[in-house]
Amino acid sequence: MDIGLHYFTFTHPEWETTLADRLTETAQIADEGGVNLLTVMDHWFQMLQSGGPYEPMLEGYTSLGYLAGVTKNVRLSLLVTGVTYRHPGLLAKTVSTLDVLSRGRAMLGIGAAWYDREHAGLGVPFPPIAERFERLEETLRICRQMWSDNDGAFDGKHYQLAETINLPQPPRGTVPVMIGGGGERKTLRLVARYGQACNLFGGPGEEAFETVRHKLRVLRTHCETLGTDYDAIEKTMIYQGDVLGDVDAFLTDMDQYKALGISLVGLMPTPYENPVPWATGLVEDVVPRLNQV
Template identity: 30%
Template sequence: MMFSETLGSTRRMRVYGESIRFGIHSGQQYTSFPEMVDLWQRVEELGYDWISCFDHFRPPIGGPGGPCFEGTTLLSALAARTSRIRCAMLVSAVTWRHPAVAAAAAATIDHVSGGRLEFGIGAAGDDLGYEQYGIPFPPAGQRLDMLDEACRVLRGLWDEEVTDFTGKHFRLSAAHLEPKPLQQRLPLVIGGEGVKRMLRIVAEHADIWNTLVAEPETYRRRLGALADHAAAVGRDPGEIRQSMTFRAVLGEDRQQVEERRRAVARILPPDSPLWSEYLVFGTPEECVERLKPYLELGVRDFLLGSRPPLDWRTIELFATEVIPALRTGS
């Protein structure tokens, strides 16, 4: 739930306050539903705060025929099979669904989960589904325009009794959505990092801003751009929770780490763009040190990307050694 803070004369709304949360971004490139149920339930048992699906139809990872469950239906089913952990979509492509359809799906999943949904949306990226399924993929500028309008539609339908909206891409006329989400304010996550347009949309609409890991100085510059955009729209940047997704491979000692790095290299080619998502190949202690600069920069949600083949040792070491150390500040 959200709550207000009064700092001097400034009222600040923060999602979950200053608490630090840790999650798994699981994706759904699996070949059976029981695999995903086992993953989500085990992650919940390990004490993680948060877990997510993505919203690709034909993700480029895994080749043109790789497996991938549909995101919204899978998220609803998995939410029904967990009880405590926050359940998220990270993130839905604005090209896939009319935002009124997305709003209705999100409200339904919030009820299925008992009020644990966090719904993410973005301007869409590479996906083989556009070519394979014949789905239009507009230019970047148009997709950003669609994203801005979609955020307005989502929030209107979630929060208002009746919504009217006339945009370039979407139109609603005396639109109703019932039942509303269970949460008084369903958190809207926006994923993206473009400093000119994307962060302007984040500044205006996001409860949570998610981005892939970047070097601390790069992240600091993006934070500055976000603050500038927030000032331009009259919003306190402190209202926007910072979330970061990264990958890691952890081991108890250097020999084990190197063995596990070589295992990843057998799966990923040297020129794979996924290498840049790996924050650390190291021990839990090294992982803590790599994450501390982002904690100091205000990141409060740390999301470990874990897709098949699952690296359970890293998931467990992160839960049992990294998370406690960051929570206590050691």
């Protein structure tokens, strides 16, 4: 099983003067220590449960572009970009650029968006949820078209593009798409139709485990209905629990999650503490053992 490192907060001691250095050092520890996927959030305001808008938050794709320059191996993604944040043609171009400059390490993590306060705060339209999902599906179709030989028009309900020219193309010909969230009627159907990866929320305890099991069953059903290959979809999750405090217990959990088909678990540094020693402990004490799970 692989590990992802999700760098979800920049609020660390003395962040005003150490933010860039700590982000860089943490990323390089992860990159050199066998972490498979490095993600940051795509928000303009920090989430309320993590301190709210008056905590620091860097713009996502600028951050990933920087991280591409200071790492060599780790895959890079937002977890996840909201469909409302960028016009889909520009989003496809941005992700293509990241993939080219990182030499094929980009992933497009995307979802329907939810944080209405940051939209209102910065004056960005925030449509109702049904429309956001319509826009998400059109965005997935536009990205697929721009990462293909078809550079013609796209005429959708919400987006109209006269030309979907995109040069240079991603080195792999396309960019893998991770669709975040566990909504059973819409989100997991979009994973089955358009996605190369899903991202669910897991953690210690039977309830969290059974929730992930159920979501994967729903995803399999959508794949069977749509005629897509369930086994080809990378199953990832964010683990909401302590890891370094009891590594043996965490690895026992991972044995169970691997049996469900989870192949990558995203872990988050301890909030409001220096992430560098946490990342060091992760690559020294967890990565080698988890790779054997």
